[in-house]
Amino acid sequence: MAKSDDCLHILQGLLVFGNVVIGMCGIALTAECIYFVSDPNGLYSLLKATENSDIYAAAWIGIFVGLALFALSILGIIGVIKASRTLLLLYIILMVITFAFEMASCITAATGQDSLTPELFQKKMLERYQKSEPANNSDREVTKTWDEFMLQNHCCGVKGPSDWQEYTSAFRVTHSDADYPWPRMCCVLDAKGLPVNLDGCKLGVSGYYNSNGCYDAISGPVSTHAWGVAWFGFAILCWTFCVLLGTMFYWSGIEY
Amino acid sequence: QLGYKPELTREPPLEGVTTASTFVLDQPRCVFTDYGNADIWLVVALDQAASTFNNSEGPGTAATAFQSFPDPVRAYMTLNATLGSYPCPKRDGDITVLRVGSETSCAQDTTRPTCNGPLPHPGPYRVKFLALQGSEPVAETAWSVPITLRQAKSPDSIPTTGSGHSAGMIAITTILSILFAILLAGLVAMLVFWGSGSCSGSSAFSKPEAVSVRRYNTHHVYDQPAARL
Numbered sequence: 001m002a003k004s005d006d007c008l009h010i011l012q013g014l015l016v017f018g019n020v021v022i023g024m025c026g027i028a029l030t031a032e033c034i035y036f037v038s039d040p041n042g043l044y045s046l047l048k049a050t051e052n053s054d055i056y057a058a059a060w061i062g063i064f065v066g067l068a069l070f071a072l073s074i075l076g077i078i079g080v081i082k083a084s085r086t087l088l089l090l091y092i093i094l095m096v097i098t099f100a101f102e103m104a105s106c107i108t109a110a111t112g113q114d115s116l117t118p119e120l121f122q123k124k125m126l127e128r129y130q131k132s133e134p135a136n137n138s139d140r141e142v143t144k145t146w147d148e149f150m151l152q153n154h155c156c157g158v159k160g161p162s163d164w165q166e167y168t169s170a171f172r173v174t175h176s177d178a179d180y181p182w183p184r185m186c187c188v189l190d191a192k193g194l195p196v197n198l199d200g201c202k203l204g205v206s207g208y209y210n211s212n213g214c215y216d217a218i219s220g221p222v223s224t225h226a227w228g229v230a231w232f233g234f235a236i237l238c239w240t241f242c243v244l245l246g247t248m249f250y251w252s253g254i255e256y
Numbered sequence: 257q258l259g260y261k262p263e264l265t266r267e268p269p270l271e272g273v274t275t276a277s278t279f280v281l282d283q284p285r286c287v288f289t290d291y292g293n294a295d296i297w298l299v300v301a302l303d304q305a306a307s308t309f310n311n312s313e314g315p316g317t318a319a320t321a322f323q324s325f326p327d328p329v330r331a332y333m334t335l336n337a338t339l340g341s342y343p344c345p346k347r348d349g350d351i352t353v354l355r356v357g358s359e360t361s362c363a364q365d366t367t368r369p370t371c372n373g374p375l376p377h378p379g380p381y382r383v384k385f386l387a388l389q390g391s392e393p394v395a396e397t398a399w400s401v402p403i404t405l406r407q408a409k410s411p412d413s414i415p416t417t418g419s420g421h422s423a424g425m426i427a428i429t430t431i432l433s434i435l436f437a438i439l440l441a442g443l444v445a446m447l448v449f450w451g452s453g454s455c456s457g458s459s460a461f462s463k464p465e466a467v468s469v470r471r472y473n474t475h476h477v478y479d480q481p482a483a484r485l
Contacts, residue, residue, distance in 0.1 A: 092446070096439050103432045110425035119414050126411040161271055168408045177276040178360050178374035202358075203280060204271025205351060211271060234428050241435045248442045252449065 011250055012080055018243035019076040025236045026069030032228055033062035041221045042152070045145040049138070050124045054112035055226050061105040062229055068098045069236070076247065088251045095244055099237060106233040113226035118215045122158040122167075130183070131170035147185050155214035156186035161204070163213070186210050260287045262298075262383050262400040265353050274405050277374035278357030284385050284397065285352060286344035291395050294387035295338060300356060300375075301331030303402045306382040311393040321369030326376060333386070334372045356383070378405040 036059040047053045072094055079087035128142045150156060157163035161182040164171065171183060179202075187201035187209050195201050200208030264273055265280045273280045281298075288296055297315050308330075313319050315333040322332045335354060346352055356372060363373035375381065380402035387395040 089446070089450075092443060096436075096443055099436060099439060103436055106432065107425070107429050110428050111421070114420075114422050114425050117416070120416050123411050123414045123416055126414075165275055165406050166408060167411045167414070169411060172408070176360055176374065178278050178357050181272045181275045181278075199355075202272060203351075203353065203355065204273070205268065206271075209271065230424075230428060234432065237432060237435065241439065244439055245442065248446055251446060 011246065012083075015080045015243065015246050015250060016077050018239070018246065019073040019080070022076075022236070022240055022243060023070045023073035025239070026066040026073065028066070029069070029232060029236060030063050030066030032232065033059040033066065036225045036229065037063065041217075042145075042149065043218060043221060045141060046121075046149060046218060047222070049128065049142040049145065050120055052112065052116060052120070054108050054115075055222065055229070058105045058109035058112065058229050059225070061101055061108075062233060065098055065102045065105060065233075068094075068101075069240070072098060076243075080247070080250065083254050085251060085254055088247060088254075092244060092247055092251065095240065099240060099244075102233050102237055106230045106237070109226045109230040109233070113223060113230070116219065116222060118158050118213075118219075121215065121218065122163055125158055126163065126167050126169035126171075129169065129171050130174065132174045147183075149214060149217070150183075150185040150210070151189070153214060153217040154188075154210050155212050155217055156182060156210040157213055158215050159213040160211060161186050161209065182209070258287060258395055258397050260284060260385075260397040262385060262397060264403060268351065270353075274403070275357075276378070276406050276408055277376070278355055279375075279381075279403055279405060281354045281356060281383065281400075283342050283346075283352040283354055285342050285346045287385070287397065288339055288342070288387050288395060289344055291387045291389070292339050294389045294394055295336055296342070297333045297386045297388060298335040298354070298356070298383060299331055299333050299386050300325075300381055300383050301399075302326055303380040303382055305330035306384075306399045311386060311396060314391050315388070316369050318369070321366070322371045322373050323364065323366050323369065332369075334370050336370060375405060378407045380404045 037056060044053065044056060047055070072091060075087065076091045076095075079091050124142075125146060128139050129146050130143050131139045164182040165177075171180075175183075181202055181204070184195060184201075187195035187198070188207070190196050195208070197205075197208045204211075262281050262284065265282050266273075270280055272278070284296065288294065299309065301309050313331075313333075315336065318324065319329060320331065320333045321329055322334060325332045335356070342352075357374040359372040360374060362368040362371035365371065381404075382399045382402055384399045385397045386393055
């Protein structure tokens with residue numbers, strides 16, 4: 001009897017420890033996803049314009065899954081200590097449901113990250129930036145977002161100002177090539193928002209215009225975001241899988 | 257005829273050296289030094305019309321008006337300047353360029369035939385500088401090499417087919433699907449065996465119930481002290 005008592009205590013201890021880790025990871029996942037959803041780099045509108053905001057959906061799911069994991073881990077700890085069959089059955093069923101949601105979130109984040117290419121951004125930007133007619137609200141939103149982004153990050157276009165030269169665009173329809181080889185936002189601006197040297201900017205003299213593309217400024221944070229959600233979620237799920245298997249084993253051994 | 261050949265600006269490197277309707281030339285510094293009184297004009301011609309250009313065509317006439325370029329006028333004259341605009345020698349650090357095609361305001365204005373308007377199609381074009389004294393051509397440079405402008409493609413030509421799935425995404429999907437399947441199988445097994453005997457032996461873990469032991473006071477206990485006495 002002593003030996004199975006020891007086994008019992010060890011398994012209980014392991015399961016409690018497993019649940020504590022799940023609870024803490026759940027809180028960490030919630031915090032991380034709240035950080036991403038709060039969008040410190042102002043990327044959400046850009047991604048929405050390219051119809052690629054799956055990563056934000058994955059982060060939203062992550063917030064709720066994290067809270068659910070925390071709550072369920074407490075339920076699990078109580079169930080293990082009291083060795084109650086009903087509590088543990090409820091725990092396992094709810095955990096499997098949470099597992100399914102978190103799985104959806106991870107896969108969405110990983111897929112969303114894969115589908116982000118510079119070409120996609122280029123195409124959407126050329127089609128919608130400064131589109132004058134018909135201009136609906138979302139086109140104005142796209143223009144405003146790109147302007148703010150280019151101003152803040154000192155960049156121009158997706159791959160560079162040559163985007164505006166290599167391809168025709170909605171911008172080109174209303175702005176002649178001789179006056180605006182690229183948008184004014186690509187010029188180095190002074191405190192009042194006017195180009196420091198308009199001719200220098202139009203010619204493309206380095207120092208008076210932003211020669212680098214914005215794609216790096218976009219893809220860096222988005223990659224971190226997507227990998228944070230996808231791979232951290234994956235790690236939590238692997239751990240949860242082990243704890244759930246242990247709980248199922250424990251449950252099946254409880255005397256009724 | 258002078259040996260100088262006009263060319264596109266290479267130093268400093270300019271992003272906009274050619275755009276869809278403009279191009280940038282080096283200024284002809286230290287080229288027309290012997291012609292201090294002359295007006296220096298830029299002649300822009302279609303590639304095929306360069307050899308047939310007549311230097312006596314005056315600037316500002318209907319035959320060289322920008323607004324009629326490229327049809328019927330096949331070469332126009334613009335960017336009038338005197339030698340004072342092109343001081344020699346060139347100061348270090350100055351950017352000395354001429355942007356052909358920068359004046360958009362007069363592109364349709366027939367009263368300004370010497371307008372430096374944007375070029376209507378990608379070309380190719382050839383240019384040369386012509387010095388006129390009065391209306392007499394006194395010097396000219398050689399024709400430049402043919403200059404072709406940039407042509408813009410439609411954004412529909414940008415390939416946006418997916419870049420395929422990365423290894424990470426495939427790994428996540430397969431592993432999580434397998435784990436989820438195992439969990440579901442375990443859950444189903446649990447529900448099926450609920451109530452019936454468990455797999456791992458029924459007496460493996462017992463409920464840690466508080467077992468209360470009632471003390472039985474029997475006669476024997478009370479009898480003991482009596483027996484000793």
